[in-house]
Amino acid sequence: MFAGDEILVADGPVCLTFGEGIANIQLNRPEAGNGFTIELMRALQDVIMKVHGDRRVRAVILSGNGKLFCGGGDVKDFASKGEALPDYLRMATAYLQICVSALVNLGVPVITKVHGFAAGGAGLGLVCCSDIVICAASARIMAGATRVGMAPDGGATALLSKLVGFRRAMDLVLTNRIVEAEEAERIGLVTRVVPDDVLDAEILKVARQIAAGAPKSLAATKRLMWNGLGRGFDASLPDEAREVATLSGTADALEGLNAVIAKRSPIFKGE
Incomplete structure (x- = not known):
């Protein structure tokens, strides 16, 4: 504690x-x-x-x-x-x-x-x-x-x-x-x-x-990594593509991109 x-x-x-x-x-x-x-x-x-x-x-x-x-x-x-x-x-x-x-x-x-x-x-x-x-x-x-x-x-x-x-x-x-x-x-x-x-x-x-990270991004990354343990390479690719496409529509993804361009730390809200 x-x-x-x-x-x-x-x-x-x-x-x-x-x-x-x-x-x-x-x-x-x-x-x-x-x-x-x-x-x-x-x-x-x-x-x-x-x-x-x-x-x-x-x-x-x-x-x-x-x-x-x-x-x-x-x-x-x-x-x-x-x-x-x-x-x-x-x-x-x-x-x-x-x-x-x-x-x-x-x-x-x-x-x-x-x-x-x-x-x-x-x-x-x-x-x-x-x-x-x-x-x-x-x-x-x-x-x-x-x-x-x-x-x-x-x-x-x-x-x-x-x-x-x-x-x-x-x-x-x-x-x-x-x-x-x-x-x-x-x-x-x-x-x-x-x-x-x-x-x-x-x-x-x-x-x-x-x-401090983007919650949805971290959750998707964790899920993909654990699921990948039991799958072959080719079977994992569609899941990766689907998660990336979904995350790209989130406010946190836009915040992350803008933060890189502005050379500042992102503020992720999980929305």
Whole structure:
């Protein structure tokens, strides 16, 4: 959370604040390393829907409260379910899938702040489904699922290989080795790594830059990029042409062109 933000959801497993066109979504179970439970995932879904319905939002920052971004599923919570665990995890996985899909399909860019640790289907899945991931130099990432006899979820099996390549992805999910921040940046798992003491400032800088952009342009660009992951080159071209033609008729496009001609910064209104 940042100073001066409007508090929209003050407590519970997920908090939400808003300021400067930026929605700040924060996982809020620091005592459990922001480990995912059904309750947390329901709360995350609710918060994402609030953001989706708020036309003021131009960018999203996703972070975790406490020492970790997200340690994955709450293993203590899972173990306590006993014989009911399969039914619990069917529901938990469904909620996680809804959340990562909602973030990918959100009409504004999602910038994720990774500090401490991002692990398990939840932690890795949230990293994979984000548009921009800025990572503290001391942060680490691990798949983790097979370590507890389970399989990756949260969309990781669909997205991880597209980010880092099939061979690297197989290595990460089968060995559960820890990926240091520098390697995560080098292989394309995160966008960039910054020193720990400037992480918050860098996240806010990027979010402000994006929030100042043309909303419809950013939404269309995000949509085209994500859709392009599952399509061939030729299949993507008509969508690009359609979006460009549509955007050219917006006031923001005219403002952008005039700003370039006048050699000034554009003021986009999303109209």
